[in-house]
Amino acid sequence: MKKIKLHKGKKHSICSCEMSKSLPFCDNTHRTYNEKNQTNYKSVKIIAQDTVIIDINSSTWK
Numbered sequence: 001m002k003k004i005k006l007h008k009g010k011k012h013s014i015c016s017c018e019m020s021k022s023l024p025f026c027d028n029t030h031r032t033y034n035e036k037n038q039t040n041y042k043s044v045k046i047i048a049q050d051t052v053i054i055d056i057n058s059s060t061w062k
C-alpha cells in the first residue's frame, strides 16, 4: 500500500505494470516494454476533484 497526494485538477498517471522507477507513478517504462514484448500495458489516469491524500495499491507492485 502506498500513500500519495493527488492535487486538485491535475492528471496523475498511476503505473499498472510494476516496471516504473517512480512507483506508484508511471514513468513511461511500459512503452519500451510494450514495443519489445508486444504487450499493451497502460497507466491508469486519475484527475482529482480536490487535493487529497489516498492509499493506493496494485497486485502487480511488489
Ligand code: FES
Binding pocket: 014, 015, 016, 017, 018, 019, 020, 025, 026, 027, 028, 029, 030, 031, 041, 042, 043, 044
Ligand atoms: S511505467 Fe508502468 S504503466 Fe507506465
